[in-house]
Amino acid sequence: ETGVTQSPTHLIKTRGQQVTLRCSSQSGHNTVSWYQQALGQGPQFIFQYYREEENGRGNFPPRFSGLQFPNYSSELNVNALELDDSALYLCASSLGTENYEQYFGPGTRLTVT
């Protein structure tokens, strides 16, 4: 059984640029959730994808967007990067939208300069 994987591991971008982060869900899981973890904070929910549709969104602006593909993998896109977007971005997969047992990937560390 393959766990949740994320790429890249680390990324450095300049303010105003755009970034795409990728996530492969655990085998058999059809739901992907994304979280942002700022330094010294708990993770904050960005959004969730199920059946290639957004299924719930946290308090993040529209420049945070996502996709889910037929194989359940997912992308997080952030446009017009701001310094405060520097954080660890975590992807979690689960089986179903109301299954709260979510399995997390190792994260992508994004630094915006």
Added chain:
Amino acid sequence: AQSVTQLDSHVSVSEGTPVLLRCNYSSSYSPSLFWYVQHPNKGLQLLLKYTSAATLVKGINGFEAEFKKSETSFHLTKPSAHMSDAAEYFCVVSGKGSSNTGKLIFGQGTTLQVKP
């Protein structure tokens, strides 16, 4: 709305002594509650979960938590700390309601330091 409050940002114990990490929750629904652990440069690992079955929940690595509805608490304990337990611990409540279903709501985290 749902929320969690971790009462200690930092806990320091000696190896072999008990661990207590405190968490209070707020939820207008019957909550599902979790504890996750995060080691440096690693992802989040589920330690244990409460989903309205037994109130005393046993998890991995000897950790336990007790759901106390009257106190709205879900404290994490371990009888004897190991050096490998040093990490960041998060208390988590499930989001419920039309805009929150499927969402996990994290506390701010407690850093556990284990001294030799």
